[in-house]
Ligand SMILES: Cc1ncc(C[n+]2csc(CCOP(=O)(O)OP(=O)(O)O)c2C)c(N)n1
């Protein structure tokens with residue numbers, strides 16, 4: 169079920185989708201003028217996902233974008249010039265020309281983790297961010313995105329499974345745009361709904377119409393709140409379509425025409441604009457104002473980017489290692505008493521301990537053989553006896569099972585059937 | 590000539606290599622609440638080799654994390670933790686499994702500081718090496734995959750003193766550090782460690798034995814083999830200078846060059862296979878920077894270019910030993 173938003177929120181979502189598209193339109197122009205060094209990817213038609221999901225985060229939360237999540241970077245507060253300069257490999261870009269596209273981050277202020285090209289690798293990393301945030305008492309949520317194709321990687325599984333066992337405050341947005349380069353989703357994953365993968369991890373999932381920004385936001389907001397409340401990770405499948413080729417070089421002739429025209433008629437910006445107009449939240453004057461604001465902003469951002477030089481060659485040699493405090497002062501921000509995680513308070517008996525197991529007893533201990541530490545016969549109680557003391561189950565504080573509460577099935581209702589191929 | 594173990598060991602106690610590692614983790618976790626440990630069976634069980642025994646009981650489940658069998662997730666999550674200022678230690682149950690996380694280490698962890706100014710202070714450690722009949726999947730020496738990766742530091746110690754001091758230094762380092770623990774040494778080697786806090790600097794080799802006829806470079810378990818061979822050489826009047834590299838990345842070129850400029854001959858012993866082993870890199874450094882000083886070829890005594898075989902007879906044939914080092918060194922000394 170879609171949430172009721174304030175007028176400002178409805179308009180924000182519109183503005184950021186327009187900004188997302190305008191930034192990418194500008195980059196297409198730069199690309200055609202040969203000003204972009206590498207490839208250029210597009211999120212045309214998928215803006216509602218980047219914007220709607222990231223808009224559900226708080227300032228302190230962490231995100232890691234994929235290549236088609238320029239919109240999420242903008243919502244998080246990255247200025248368009250940084251995105252232009254990254255693509256143009258400029259000296260003033262966040263990575264000073266060392267990497268391109270959305271491959272940059274900001275640990276200190278915006279809380280953005282840089283992606284790498286290898287699909288899926290962000291998932292365990294963001295699980296670690298979520299776990300560290302919880303450990304430090306920061307009450308943050310970590311969010312990242314993955315494609316339908318990227319969900320076939322091993323790290324997707326390792327990461328989500330680990331997140332589930334840890335009940336990490338982590339939200340994974342699976343953008344099912346029906347294509348992974350030239351491979352249709354059906355040949356990536358033999359599932360109608362990729363959200364079903366969540367079942368394997370015992371976690372909650374939502375399916376949402378990825379072209380309906382309010383629906384996307386509503387699902388994301390619910391997921392973020394639940395993750396923050398300690399209910400564990402949540403997978404959101406957003407159904408959408410990749411309107412352009414894999415990147416600028418790809419005419420995507422493998423995409424059936426009807427599929428394309430079906431989705432072109434469901435442009436997320438047009439849809440939201442219709443909604444805003446019918447609800448009298450936006451009129452022609454208001455729209456004009458936004459467009460002028462975008463034009464002025466992007467012209468100056470683009471100018472700044474174009475005027476930035478390429479980095480000097482010698483820069484290539486620098487920065488492989490952190491040289492110590494003068495390079496980076498690494499400080500954790502504690503928002504809980506440190507005493508809780510240091511002895512004597514931390515030195516509780518292990519929450520998992522079951523009688524007759526662990527603490528080295530009967531498991532080799534100091535006499536364990538030099539390799540395989542567990543090849544000695546156990547002394548002590550037989551396993552069956554040890555089990556009965558505890559119903560045979562370790563009493564894990566980080567219980568694996570997802571919360572039984574099913575309150576937020578709601579978002580599922582908004583999933584348009586038609587949104588599937 | 591006297592051997593030195595690099596330690597200013599007074600008032601210390603004799604501990605095993607394994608105990609030294611355990612102490613290092615215990616003391617670092619005690620000292621700094623941002624230090625956490627994650628890995629397979631590190632908590633309740635205390636680690637497959639018992640290197641983390643007692644840590645869960647002392648530091649609690651939030652800091653000693655039993656993970657699923659997911660090496661990429663362990664490394665990836667540790668990297669994410671490090672971004673928030675934690676200093677995670679990841680245990681690979683056997684170092685052989687580190688290659689399951691190869692991509693996370695070489696592409697994610699290693700490149701972050703260079704590309705986007707994101708340091709990843711974390712340690713990846715685990716039992717490595719052969720000689721214990723672990724077979725082809727429990728005996729690996731994968732150090733050179735990582736020595737070839739800018740952004741990482743790679744440590745492979747040979748004594749309890751160094752193991753403890755280097756592991757502590759690794760935890761405090763702002764960079765990702767790979768720390769290999771030769772499992773042959775775990776309970777076979779004992780050595781003195783001081784009672785107080787100390788670290789051993791990363792990237793600084795140690796002269797274990799002074800000599801003038803040739804330089805023998807080694808590290809980890811082979812360090813002891815090299816010393817054994819040098820005792821035998823001494824009986825024949827050949828004085829080998831034996832150097833423990835113990836940090837392979839960054840390599841202490843200065844100590845190597847100083848020694849070779851004195852002895853004019855160099856032999857490298859490593860348990861890693863020959864092709865692409867550190868000896869090749871050392872040969873290149875000597876050719877570049879000590880060409881005029883060399884009075885003989887660089888000699889390599891290494892394992893064979895094969896997987897590590899299982900049968901004791903095969904493994905024995907596969908590995909370098911003191912005899913092989915002795916005869917190669919003797920020949921080089923005569924050259
Ligand atoms: C591990 C890995 N293998 C291959 C690639 C090359 N590659 C880049 S994008 C892509 C297709 C991705 O499809 P999907 O995950 O659905 O994302 P989309 O492009 O649709 O957003 C491929 C194969 C890669 N980046 N990473």
Ligand SMILES: [Mg+2]
Pocket residue numbers: 315316317343344345346347348349410
């Ligand atoms: Mg796709």
